[in-house]
Amino acid sequence: MALDPGKQDLKVGVVGAGAMGRGIAQVSATGGMSVVIFDAAEGAAAAAVDFIHSMVDRTVEKNRMQPDEGEAAKSKLGTASSLEDLKDCDLVVEAIVENIDIKRQVFQSLEKIVRPDAIIASNTSSIRISSIASACTHRGRIAGLHFFNPVPLMKLVEVINGTDTSAKVTQALEIIGKRMGRVPVIVKDAPGFLVNLGGRAYTTEALRIVSEGVASPFEVDAIMRDACGFRMGPFELMDLTGIDVNYPVSQIIYNGYFQDKRLSTYPLHESMMEAGRLGRKTKAGFYDYAEDGTIIRPETGSSISAEPATKVVLAEPSESLSALLRETGVAVLETDDGSSPIVADPIGEDCTALSNRLGLDSKRLVSIDTHTGVYSHATVMAAPGADDGSVQSVMALMAKVSGGVTRIKDCPGFVAQRIRAMIANLGCEMAQIGVATPEDIDKGMKLGLNYPLGSVELAENMGSRNTLQILENLQAITGEDRYRPSQWLRRRALLELPIHTPD
Numbered sequence: 001m002a003l004d005p006g007k008q009d010l011k012v013g014v015v016g017a018g019a020m021g022r023g024i025a026q027v028s029a030t031g032g033m034s035v036v037i038f039d040a041a042e043g044a045a046a047a048a049v050d051f052i053h054s055m056v057d058r059t060v061e062k063n064r065m066q067p068d069e070g071e072a073a074k075s076k077l078g079t080a081s082s083l084e085d086l087k088d089c090d091l092v093v094e095a096i097v098e099n100i101d102i103k104r105q106v107f108q109s110l111e112k113i114v115r116p117d118a119i120i121a122s123n124t125s126s127i128r129i130s131s132i133a134s135a136c137t138h139r140g141r142i143a144g145l146h147f148f149n150p151v152p153l154m155k156l157v158e159v160i161n162g163t164d165t166s167a168k169v170t171q172a173l174e175i176i177g178k179r180m181g182r183v184p185v186i187v188k189d190a191p192g193f194l195v196n197l198g199g200r201a202y203t204t205e206a207l208r209i210v211s212e213g214v215a216s217p218f219e220v221d222a223i224m225r226d227a228c229g230f231r232m233g234p235f236e237l238m239d240l241t242g243i244d245v246n247y248p249v250s251q252i253i254y255n256g257y258f259q260d261k262r263l264s265t266y267p268l269h270e271s272m273m274e275a276g277r278l279g280r281k282t283k284a285g286f287y288d289y290a291e292d293g294t295i296i297r298p299e300t301g302s303s304i305s306a307e308p309a310t311k312v313v314l315a316e317p318s319e320s321l322s323a324l325l326r327e328t329g330v331a332v333l334e335t336d337d338g339s340s341p342i343v344a345d346p347i348g349e350d351c352t353a354l355s356n357r358l359g360l361d362s363k364r365l366v367s368i369d370t371h372t373g374v375y376s377h378a379t380v381m382a383a384p385g386a387d388d389g390s391v392q393s394v395m396a397l398m399a400k401v402s403g404g405v406t407r408i409k410d411c412p413g414f415v416a417q418r419i420r421a422m423i424a425n426l427g428c429e430m431a432q433i434g435v436a437t438p439e440d441i442d443k444g445m446k447l448g449l450n451y452p453l454g455s456v457e458l459a460e461n462m463g464s465r466n467t468l469q470i471l472e473n474l475q476a477i478t479g480e481d482r483y484r485p486s487q488w489l490r491r492r493a494l495l496e497l498p499i500h501t502p503d
């Protein structure tokens, strides 16, 4: 008989009482399920119960839970002195050390202990579920249940389908995940699962941009925060998670996808790791930190020494640029007077390519990224050898209407277009290869990584044609396979279909 995931007296076993196990036990208990915790270390399970009691008490003190609900949750928690004590559990979630051999041993033991209809799930972040299950006889009831740290605050849970996981088990875990107060997404058993894979583009493209000398890490962070609405810039984020965590994860996922260049990181990442600049934890990373751990943010925003331009010429017709220029009050000349700045807002093109394509005077050409939050933060770029006075006068113009202005070096797609297109392309590729549904990919990115938009919906937000154009231009200009557009994106852009349209 199959397990009823909705049954009132559902019992959850948690193996491993560390940071994750504690959180999983807490959300199970607050979700009204009985919980029994086992840990191989003496006293660890009891310490976890004490810890969860104090967390629940704090939640009640903050009026986020009624006192009687808190008492009810606390009464649901118990400890086990051996794995055998988990025999009447309906679901066992393993959250022990990230070691394939030890996990396989625990799963082999558990399948002999629990009832035939019980589900056994792993909270692993990086080991293939099918690889753990390969040690077991009854593989249909083995799946991944991947939570995020800190579990009580992070709403997302990835339900990971191993090669042999039965559909009933996936459905049951979806229901149980909801009972735990989480938002479940159904994910394929592939390197990095959903969130860890989807998060690669943001940081690796930022590392490339900085390595090419286009902008500093602090400028990239400011643009991504202010113009694009990310809660953290990619470099602050890498510092927070630790370079010793995100560099190896990037390498595992890159190799897991057989060196797909779209997932590659850059030597700067490895250099930081080798230098021991691991981020917040070593009080030195891309940023420096004060003794008390406070991040030291260098001033960003380029200094502007010129008066705003009074006349400009448009490089080519652009509604968004014309609207922006109208707000600055600048006169837009019908014909080039041979001395005024020539302004443009290219999609995925650098100033060099643009001036070549249109036969423009590259010295006076200044490009503005009007396609991403320009009123919050304007990014301006020019080709090598550009006339500084022209660039400065356009920057001064932007300062009249924007919260901040950053001048970067010539770059196809500026900073924001380039990073956002890479995030969107990866989201679309994940939809194409069935890592999850496009809707679940979006949920995963927003809840798991706090992205302002899901990575698939981002393509639509930027315009799927524009996103495709940015990638095609990047690919053509750099000659790199890294910018190869996903077929999911290409088809929906060319057919003018909504980006979530299924295959």
Ligand SMILES: NC(=O)c1ccc[n+]([C@@H]2O[C@H](COP(=O)([O-])OP(=O)(O)OC[C@H]3O[C@@H](n4cnc5c(N)ncnc54)[C@H](O)[C@@H]3O)[C@@H](O)[C@H]2O)c1
Pocket: 015, 016, 017, 018, 019, 020, 021, 038, 039, 040, 041, 044, 094, 095, 096, 097, 098, 099, 102, 106, 123, 124, 125, 126, 146, 147, 148, 149
């Ligand atoms: N920490 C995170 O941010 C995070 C996020 C998602 C998933 N994960 C995954 O969750 C799992 C646990 O991570 P964590 O950060 O809680 O680790 P942790 O080191 O805090 O805790 C692991 C616990 O497992 C116990 N343990 C080790 N071997 C055991 C065994 N054979 N039987 C029973 N108990 C055993 C240890 O005594 C320890 O208490 C790992 O697979 C990790 O990859 C971690």
